[in-house]
Amino acid sequence: MLRVFCLLFVFLSLLVTPTLHAQSLIFGVVPQQSAKKMVKSWQPLVDYINSYTGLRIEFQTAKDIPTFEANLSEGKYDIAYMNPFHFVVFNSTAGYKALAKQKNKFLKGIIVVHKDSEITSLDALNGAEIAFPAPAAFAATIVTSAKLRKENIAFIPRYVNSHDSVYLNVEKQFFKAGGGIYRTLGSSSANTSLRVLWESPDYTPHAIATHPTLGEDTRQAIINALLSISSDASKAHILKNLGLNGFISADDSHWDDVRELGISSLSRPHS
Secondary structure, eight states, rough: OOHHHHHHHHHOOOOOOHHHOOOOOEEEEOOSSSSHHHHHHHHHHHHHHHHHHHOOEEEEEEEEEEHHHHHHHHTTSSSSEOHHHHHHHHHHTOEEEEEEEEOOOBOEEEEETTOOOOOOOOOGTTTTEESSSSSOIIIIIIIIHHHHHHHTTOOOEEEOHHHHHHHHHHHHSSSEEEEEEEHHHHHHGGGGGEEEEEEOOBBBEEEEEEOOSSSHHHHHHHHHHHHHEEEEEGHHHHHHHTTTOOEEEEGGGGHHHTTTOOOTTTTTTOO
16 A cells, blocks of 8 residues: 555656746846847847756846836736836835845936937926837836926926837937936947937946845846956857846845835826
8 A cells, every 4th residue: 555655646747847947937127128129139148048057047128118017016916027126116016125236337317319409408408309218118218207397497208118119200300319328328229320429327226126026046146157258268258148237146235226216006107
């Protein structure tokens, strides 16, 4: 009887174990660019993490930033790369925990105009329609919009869903100006047609954060992989394609500079 029980236990274990190993983790990335460009940039990093850790992680993005926000709110991502504002909000509401951030890097919001534009000061944007990625894009929208309001410059925001769309719209001169960040501007096909009119002070950059249910062993495995690729010269091309220079460990308090702006809810992103 004991032998039969043992055989039954082994058989059930074989049935259960593959299911556990087959479970994938979802790595969600804020959709700053087209889905095709993001897969090309991010999939090599995800593949490296999988190879290094033995985990099964799947890359995902969303059709636009509001959808990405909704997915974070519902806890659909096990791991996520999100802007500083998103981290502050979803750390508070959904419990996402900081894991890593880009090393030796701060985030600046920029306002760009066409290189041939006669605009040389922010005052010249008074009354203009200005392109932004989405209401809650931290540096590209929130920081740049706050600067314009501080200078009492009236403007009409137009949200075009991604950083790339901002740059293309300004390149084609559908809008006089647009909000963005240096990293996405540098990888945009419109880069050579645009000029930076204004840049913001530095802020803590995007976070890689994990869902509160993700175990510490898994978190440690992922940060080990991120630290490893950051020091592996043979893999530098993976980070270069992302416009990143490597990662360091992070904790929730690193985004206190963003919290000091007093923005805590997606319902009032321009506070």
